[in-house]
Amino acid sequence: MRHLPGPEALHRLSADTDAATAAPPARPTLSVLVRAGDLRGLALPLLVGQHEQDPIAGPQALIDQTLDGALSDRHRLGLYAGPIGTATVVLRGGQSDSEPLRGAVVTGLGPYDGTLGSLGLTEAVRxxxxxxxxxxxxxxxxxxxxxxxxxxLLGSNSAANLGLETVVEALVLGVLQASQRFAEVAGSAIRIARLELVELRPDLAQAAAEQLDRLAPRLQRLAEHGGLTLDWQGTLLRSRGHRVRAASGSTVHGGSNAAGTAGSYWPRLLVRTRADGALDYLHLGARARAEAVGQPLQPGLLDALLRPADIAGAPGWDAELGRTLFHLLVPPDFRETVRQLSRAVLVVDAHSAAVPWELLLAEDPAIGPAEPLALRMPLVRQLASSSFRRQVRRSPGQAALVIGNPSTLTRSGQGSGDPLEPLPEAAEEATQIHRLLQDCGQASTLLVGEEALAGRVLRQLHARPLHLLHVSAHGRLPDGPGGRCGVMLSDDLMLTAIEIGAMDPVPELVFLNCCHLGRLDDGRTTPPQRAASLAQTLIDIGVRCVLVAGWAVSDAGAAQFGTTFYRELLQHGRPFGEAVFRARQSARERALAGDLSWGAFQAYGDPAWTAVRPARPSAPVSIRSAPAAGRPRR
Incomplete structure (x- = not known):
C-alpha cells in the first residue's frame, strides 16, 4: 500500500521546478483513493456519466445548481454528452489557491440498452x-x-450492471490513458495528480476501496509502461455526509448516489422482447435495481386482446382489459415495482411498443380500484433502437408553426382520394393554441383551412427556424409496403417525417394531433407500433420530443389535450413529461363515455425537456367543447 500526498504536497507538485539535471526527471504520479461522502462538500471537477436521451438528474442536477444552470443550458442547446466519445466540461475557479478548481465533466455512456462494457466505460472516462x-x-x-x-462510480447501476471491479478498473485506466495521451500530444505540464472515487454509501465505497487495493498492482504496471507512477490508498476516506445505512438496491443511474438526491430523476423501466416472445423487465430507480422475466404469450393472444373495437382503431378498453393486460404482461414478482412508481420513462423496442402501456391497470387488490398508468403518473416513452442524428442545429429563437384542418383539395377542386370530413374543432384548436403560444412569448404563425395549402405549408416549414411544430389534421396510412405515412395536405401531397427532417434546424417539439398515423397498414403492425415508427423517425432526425396519436381521437378530446398540454408547458413552465400527464388527466375529465382520446396520445423523447417560460403573464385560454353528437374523428 502506498501513502498519498496531502493537499499541500499536491500544490508543490505543480510548482516544483528543480533545476537539477543530473538525475532523470521523476515520473508524473497519479494518486487514487475512494471517498465515502456527499459530493456537496467537495470543491473539485467531478466526472459524471450521461446516457443518451437522459435528462439532467441526480448528481448532475445538484452540480448544475452550483454552476448556475450551465449544464441545463448546454443540454437545451443540444451540446450535451450522450454517445460514447462525447463529453461536456464546465469549470469554475482555479485562478488562485483560495479559489479551487471545480465544475462538472459529463461524459457520454451511450444508449441505455445494456451494451456498455468495460472497454466502452474506459473510453468514456478517457x-x-x-x-x-x-x-x-x-x-x-x-x-x-x-x-x-x-x-x-460510473456504470454501476446502468442496464449493463457493471461490477465494481470493472468500474474501478475502467475509471483508473481511463484517466491513466488520458494522462499519457495528453502528455504525448499537448506536451503540457497540466495533469491530473489525484483521482477520488466518490460514493455516498459507505458499504459500497468500502467495497470499491477493496477492489482498488486488489487491482492497483496490475494498474501500476500499466501506468509505468505509459511513463507514469500510480499511488493508491486501499483504506477508505470518510467525509461529511456519508450514510450509515442505505436503501435497498445500489446506485443512481450512470454513477453512484453521491449526491444523496434523486428528486429530479425519472426511473427507467426497460421492456425488451426475447426471441421466444417473452418480455424482459429491468427497473432502474434512483437507489434500486430490479429485474424480472415474463412468461411467453401464446401467438396472437395480444393481438386478440387489442383488436380494435371500432373502425377508428381505438381498442375496446375498460378496467377489465387494463387489469388483464397487467396480469398477463407483468410478472407477479415485478408488479409491486410497477405499482410503486410515481413517474417513469418506458424504454421499449419495436415489439413491446405495440402494447398500450398507458392503459394498463396496475391495481392493488389490498387498496382497491386504481387508475390506468397514464392517469396515475407521468409516463413518457423512449425507443431503445433510436439512432440519433449526432449533429443537430437547434432553433435560436421561439418561433412556432401551427397548422389546423389544412385543405385536402386538388387543383381541380376535388378532394384527394376519399372525401374527408372537415375538422372544425381542429381549426378551433389550432387557433386557440396559436393564441396561447403568442401570449407565452412564442412567435407563432397560424395556417388554417384554405390558407393551409400544401405549397404554403411547405414554404412556412422553411421560412424561419422553428422551435415548435403543431399539426391538427387528418392523417393517412401507407399506400402499401414502403409507403408513406403522414398528414394529409392538398394536391395529393402529405407532410411526412422526410419533410420535417429536411428542416434546418429541426424543431425541438413536434405534436401531430392526427388520426390514422397509428393505424394498421398491412395487418402486421398495431396502431401503437405505427405511432412508434413515426416517433422514432422524428427523434432520429433530431426532434427532442414527439407527441403522436396511437389511434383515432375525437375532435373534442384532441382539443382538450392540446390546449392543456401547451398551457402547462408554456404558462406554468412544466417539463414535457409533467405537461403530458396533466393534459391526459384533463382530457379524461372532459371525455364522454367510450372516448379514449386521453390514452391515445403517446409521448416520446426527453421527459425533462422544458420550453422557455413566458415573457409575460397571460390569461388562461378557454376551451370550447365539440358537440356531443356527430363529432368527426381524425
Missing part, C-alpha cells in the same frame, strides 16, 4: 479526462498545474 485537460489548458493557461478529479 474522453472526459482528455476534455477536462484541454479545457484547463485553454481556460487557465498552459503553465504547470496539477489538480484533483473526482468521479462517481
Amino acid at each position: 474522453t472526459g479526462a482528455l476534455r477536462l485537460l484541454l479545457q484547463v489548458r485553454d481556460q487557465l493557461g498552459p503553465g504547470p498545474r496539477a489538480f484533483t478529479l473526482g468521479t462517481l
Whole structure:
C-alpha cells in the first residue's frame, strides 16, 4: 500500500521546478483513493456519466445548481454528452489557491440498452479526462498545474450492471490513458495528480476501496509502461455526509448516489422482447435495481386482446382489459415495482411498443380500484433502437408553426382520394393554441383551412427556424409496403417525417394531433407500433420530443389535450413529461363515455425537456367543447 500526498504536497507538485539535471526527471504520479461522502462538500471537477436521451438528474442536477444552470443550458442547446466519445466540461475557479478548481465533466455512456462494457466505460472516462485537460489548458493557461478529479462510480447501476471491479478498473485506466495521451500530444505540464472515487454509501465505497487495493498492482504496471507512477490508498476516506445505512438496491443511474438526491430523476423501466416472445423487465430507480422475466404469450393472444373495437382503431378498453393486460404482461414478482412508481420513462423496442402501456391497470387488490398508468403518473416513452442524428442545429429563437384542418383539395377542386370530413374543432384548436403560444412569448404563425395549402405549408416549414411544430389534421396510412405515412395536405401531397427532417434546424417539439398515423397498414403492425415508427423517425432526425396519436381521437378530446398540454408547458413552465400527464388527466375529465382520446396520445423523447417560460403573464385560454353528437374523428 502506498501513502498519498496531502493537499499541500499536491500544490508543490505543480510548482516544483528543480533545476537539477543530473538525475532523470521523476515520473508524473497519479494518486487514487475512494471517498465515502456527499459530493456537496467537495470543491473539485467531478466526472459524471450521461446516457443518451437522459435528462439532467441526480448528481448532475445538484452540480448544475452550483454552476448556475450551465449544464441545463448546454443540454437545451443540444451540446450535451450522450454517445460514447462525447463529453461536456464546465469549470469554475482555479485562478488562485483560495479559489479551487471545480465544475462538472459529463461524459457520454451511450444508449441505455445494456451494451456498455468495460472497454466502452474506459473510453468514456478517457474522453472526459482528455476534455477536462484541454479545457484547463485553454481556460487557465498552459503553465504547470496539477489538480484533483473526482468521479462517481460510473456504470454501476446502468442496464449493463457493471461490477465494481470493472468500474474501478475502467475509471483508473481511463484517466491513466488520458494522462499519457495528453502528455504525448499537448506536451503540457497540466495533469491530473489525484483521482477520488466518490460514493455516498459507505458499504459500497468500502467495497470499491477493496477492489482498488486488489487491482492497483496490475494498474501500476500499466501506468509505468505509459511513463507514469500510480499511488493508491486501499483504506477508505470518510467525509461529511456519508450514510450509515442505505436503501435497498445500489446506485443512481450512470454513477453512484453521491449526491444523496434523486428528486429530479425519472426511473427507467426497460421492456425488451426475447426471441421466444417473452418480455424482459429491468427497473432502474434512483437507489434500486430490479429485474424480472415474463412468461411467453401464446401467438396472437395480444393481438386478440387489442383488436380494435371500432373502425377508428381505438381498442375496446375498460378496467377489465387494463387489469388483464397487467396480469398477463407483468410478472407477479415485478408488479409491486410497477405499482410503486410515481413517474417513469418506458424504454421499449419495436415489439413491446405495440402494447398500450398507458392503459394498463396496475391495481392493488389490498387498496382497491386504481387508475390506468397514464392517469396515475407521468409516463413518457423512449425507443431503445433510436439512432440519433449526432449533429443537430437547434432553433435560436421561439418561433412556432401551427397548422389546423389544412385543405385536402386538388387543383381541380376535388378532394384527394376519399372525401374527408372537415375538422372544425381542429381549426378551433389550432387557433386557440396559436393564441396561447403568442401570449407565452412564442412567435407563432397560424395556417388554417384554405390558407393551409400544401405549397404554403411547405414554404412556412422553411421560412424561419422553428422551435415548435403543431399539426391538427387528418392523417393517412401507407399506400402499401414502403409507403408513406403522414398528414394529409392538398394536391395529393402529405407532410411526412422526410419533410420535417429536411428542416434546418429541426424543431425541438413536434405534436401531430392526427388520426390514422397509428393505424394498421398491412395487418402486421398495431396502431401503437405505427405511432412508434413515426416517433422514432422524428427523434432520429433530431426532434427532442414527439407527441403522436396511437389511434383515432375525437375532435373534442384532441382539443382538450392540446390546449392543456401547451398551457402547462408554456404558462406554468412544466417539463414535457409533467405537461403530458396533466393534459391526459384533463382530457379524461372532459371525455364522454367510450372516448379514449386521453390514452391515445403517446409521448416520446426527453421527459425533462422544458420550453422557455413566458415573457409575460397571460390569461388562461378557454376551451370550447365539440358537440356531443356527430363529432368527426381524425
